[in-house]
Amino acid sequence: MAVSVNEAVSAGPARDRTPPARRRRGRGRAVVETATLTVLAAVMLFPVLWMIETSIKENRDVYAIPAKFFDFTVTLDHFKDVFVASGGGPTTLSGSFLNSVIVAGVSTVLATVLGVPAAWAYSRFSVKAKKDQLFFILSTRFMPPVVVVIPIFLMYRQVGLFDTKLGLILIYTAFNVPFTIWMMKGFVDEVPAEYEDAAMLDGYTRLQAFWKFTLPLLLPGIAATAVFALIFSWNEFVFAIFLTSSDAVRTAPPAIAGLIGGTTVDWGLVAAASIVFALPVLIFSYLVRKHLVAGVTLGAVRR
Amino acid sequence: MAGIEVTALHKRYPDGTVAVEHVDLSIADGELFVMLGPSGCGKTTTLRAIAGLERQTTGDIRIGDTLVNDLPPAERDIAMVFQFYALYPHLRTRDNLAFPLRAEGLPKAEVQERVDEAARLMRLGPLLDRRPHRLSGGEQQRVALARALVRRPRAFLMDEPLTNLDAELRADMRTEIKHLQGELGTTMVYVTHDQVEAMSLGHRIAILNKGRVEQIGTPLEVYDRPASLFCAAFIGSPPMNLIEVELADGHLRSKSGLTLTPPPNLPRDRSLIAGVRPEALEVTEPGAEGSVPGRVVSAEWLGDEIIYVVDHGDQRDVRVRMPLNVRFAADAPVGLRHTGGPPPVYDASTEELVA
Numbered sequence: 001m002a003v004s005v006n007e008a009v010s011a012g013p014a015r016d017r018t019p020p021a022r023r024r025r026g027r028g029r030a031v032v033e034t035a036t037l038t039v040l041a042a043v044m045l046f047p048v049l050w051m052i053e054t055s056i057k058e059n060r061d062v063y064a065i066p067a068k069f070f071d072f073t074v075t076l077d078h079f080k081d082v083f084v085a086s087g088g089g090p091t092t093l094s095g096s097f098l099n100s101v102i103v104a105g106v107s108t109v110l111a112t113v114l115g116v117p118a119a120w121a122y123s124r125f126s127v128k129a130k131k132d133q134l135f136f137i138l139s140t141r142f143m144p145p146v147v148v149v150i151p152i153f154l155m156y157r158q159v160g161l162f163d164t165k166l167g168l169i170l171i172y173t174a175f176n177v178p179f180t181i182w183m184m185k186g187f188v189d190e191v192p193a194e195y196e197d198a199a200m201l202d203g204y205t206r207l208q209a210f211w212k213f214t215l216p217l218l219l220p221g222i223a224a225t226a227v228f229a230l231i232f233s234w235n236e237f238v239f240a241i242f243l244t245s246s247d248a249v250r251t252a253p254p255a256i257a258g259l260i261g262g263t264t265v266d267w268g269l270v271a272a273a274s275i276v277f278a279l280p281v282l283i284f285s286y287l288v289r290k291h292l293v294a295g296v297t298l299g300a301v302r303r
Numbered sequence: 304m305a306g307i308e309v310t311a312l313h314k315r316y317p318d319g320t321v322a323v324e325h326v327d328l329s330i331a332d333g334e335l336f337v338m339l340g341p342s343g344c345g346k347t348t349t350l351r352a353i354a355g356l357e358r359q360t361t362g363d364i365r366i367g368d369t370l371v372n373d374l375p376p377a378e379r380d381i382a383m384v385f386q387f388y389a390l391y392p393h394l395r396t397r398d399n400l401a402f403p404l405r406a407e408g409l410p411k412a413e414v415q416e417r418v419d420e421a422a423r424l425m426r427l428g429p430l431l432d433r434r435p436h437r438l439s440g441g442e443q444q445r446v447a448l449a450r451a452l453v454r455r456p457r458a459f460l461m462d463e464p465l466t467n468l469d470a471e472l473r474a475d476m477r478t479e480i481k482h483l484q485g486e487l488g489t490t491m492v493y494v495t496h497d498q499v500e501a502m503s504l505g506h507r508i509a510i511l512n513k514g515r516v517e518q519i520g521t522p523l524e525v526y527d528r529p530a531s532l533f534c535a536a537f538i539g540s541p542p543m544n545l546i547e548v549e550l551a552d553g554h555l556r557s558k559s560g561l562t563l564t565p566p567p568n569l570p571r572d573r574s575l576i577a578g579v580r581p582e583a584l585e586v587t588e589p590g591a592e593g594s595v596p597g598r599v600v601s602a603e604w605l606g607d608e609i610i611y612v613v614d615h616g617d618q619r620d621v622r623v624r625m626p627l628n629v630r631f632a633a634d635a636p637v638g639l640r641h642t643g644g645p646p647p648v649y650d651a652s653t654e655e656l657v658a
Contacts, residue, residue: 126316194389197356203377203406213391 055079055271062267078272092247093273096255100277103165103251104233107172111229114173115180116222120210122181123188124196134185137178145175145238153242163245171239176229183228187221188214224291231281252277305367305457306332306490307353312362314348322348323359324514330492335484337493337505341537345514346494347462353492354383354460366457377406382451383460386467388443390435396446397422397431403454421449424483441472448480458490465500477503498538502526510534528647532654535578535647541610543578544621547651550575555648559616560595566645566658574651581624583643586611586631594638599631615639 053069054062061072083094121127122134152171153162161167191214199209241254250258256273259266285292309328315321323345330336338346351357353364355376364371371379382403390399400421404414422428425445435443444464451459464480465473481504484491495501501508502522510517510525510533518530529535535543548555548563555563555577563577587594597615611623611631621639631637650657 126318126320128317130318192387192389194385194387195391197351197354197376197383198385198389198391200356200376201354201381201383202403205375216393 051271051274054267055275057268059266059268078266078268079276081266081269082273082276093252093255093259095247096250096252097276099165099249100234100252101280103168103172104230107169107176107233108226108230110169110173111176111180112222112226115177115225116184116215116218117210118177119181119184120188120214123185124193134182137181140178141175145236149238149242152239156243162243163249165249167243168240168249168251171243172233172236175236176232179232180225180229183225184218184221187218187225191217220291223288227284227288227292230284234281306330306334307336307458307492308363308365309349309353310363310365312349312352312364313360314345314352314357315360321514323352326362326511326514326516328509328516328519330490333488333490335481335491335493335504335506337495337501337508338511339495339498339501339505339508339537340511341496344511346496346511349511350383350460350462350492350494354381355379380454380457381460382454382456382458383462384444384447384451384464386463388435388447388467390438390443390446390450392435395432395434396427396438399435399446400427400450400453403450407454417453417455421453424452425449440468441476444468444476445479448483452483452487456489458492459484461491461493463495464493465495466497473500480504498540502538510537512537528656529578530656532576532578532649535649539580541581541622541624543580544584545619545649546577546579546617546621548575548577548648555646557615557617559597561615561617561639561641562593563641564645566648569648569658570650573657575657576649576651577646578649579621579641579646580643581610581622583641583646584613584621584623585640585642586613586623586625586629587638587640589636589638591638591640594640597637597639599633599635599637601633602631611637613637613639 053072055078056074056076057068057072058075058077061068064072081091083091085091122130127133156162156167161170195213195217196206196209199213200206204212235253236251237253237257240251241257244250244254247255252273256270256277259270259273307328307330309326309330312323312326312328313321314323326345326349328336328349338349340346348357352359353366355371355374359372366379366381390396391402394402397418400418401414404417409417422431425448427442427445427449430438430442430446435446438446444467447464461480465476468476477500480491480493493501493504495504502525505522507519507521508525509519510530512533518525518534520528520530525534525538529538529543532545535545546557546561546563548557550556550565550569550571553565555565555569555575557563557577563579569575585594586597586599589596595615597613600612600614600620602612603610607627609625609627609630611625612620613623614620623639647656648658649655
């Protein structure tokens, strides 16, 4: 009894005294933290900021020494140059953007269409040597593209896939299917198989049960997986530069890289092209960011 | 309604695991048949094979007079209740119930009528407009049962339907299921690993172990004369005491000297194990007539009875169920004697009942 009274008494003043101190300490800490993070963010984001600035500077400001941070004339000419050629009509760069959209889009759709049912099958059915098969599927991602690009280049030349969009679509699909299977298997595992069992007892076939009951529950996972696949195909550089040779097929990453080099480099154009290239993925990731986090942290917590 | 015949069922998965070694079952029309066994014994696989969710490797399944081996689940005219209820998450209770009927293409009026009837039977009235995530576990399971009822199937298959409920609710639902089955008179196959559930529900129980049927019988038969040491150890809480015995001058005698009445026709030429229920033993004052000396290792007070663990000089301590008015302290010297009739006796090497 005495103990509890003592505690109650001492608790009173303590409650009055400590919190302001803690708050003061907390406030100081918050200031330091904010300052540190601001500096870090500035350092990290400087290249991006510089790219944005360069893309809206006139050429003479781009090359000005000392560099102009604020007092330059804003122009959108570089962005226009990305899409419109000097003599009118579309630029080869805009063609490359279109190629990127086609190649990344189609390969992502293909990888999803192939990978999701495969993940479902691996999750639901007892398959001979399932673990070994899954490991084999994953192992195709072990090697960096640059290691396999030469043999693939030779094979593609033989079968006529070299310098075709189909060739790029196929190779990106091949890289994205294993990823899709592994990531989607986790999502499928989370959906109880009993839904499908119940639906089958209610008169649906197994595929209908999957389509009507499991698939809708998988949509967030599919969105997350597809965005990762899309980002991979959109950004991919090594295959794109080795397996294409003509402007008609080339995707944006090698096309932008191609702007650098030669005697003069139009940095304004490079910066503008890079921004145009980065935007779609940024917007897309922003839209599905909740699902992305869900996808990345999936399985981290046992239910 | 229909009986279910399972003949020489064998299920082997592509990865080589054998889930069901050999199972024969003959379930009568209108029977509540329980399959009991530890996890991995093949009971759920057998049930899923009856449902058509798994295709058996060999063996036949008949529901009524129909051989259903190659029929998809929907055409077997059965309903199943799952451990995780499997209510469709995007549908309200009402639509969950109506779902299988609509899938069958029944006219609207009849769907309505049957849903109302099932809802009344399972007292779901106030829950009809909720979605599954707004129902408690018990409510979800009642909805799952109602969804099985609406189809008026030839048989119900229950896959551990009460496992996810808390103890109190489980007892209530057990009563409810038993009552329901009695009222409808529909054949029900009920899978569980809980022996209390099996004993209290089943008209007959099949005990499965390692993909084989160890014993089929009424709860009383299974309790009184377990067909093997496995069954003896599985049924009853605390389980049977398994005591190594020898047949000598007309008595069964343990190493400690405990004397049991032998059943007739005991084979003489092998080592025997007697299965003695805790209630067929008695803890006495030391030196009481017909008792062997022992020592109380521990006493578990269960409120209405005490379970004594007694060391009587044998390898294994025995458990004895005693009424509350007989009290011995831990470590007290006591006597131990057998009070019941002849116990079931097992062959120590084959582990099967010999007499």
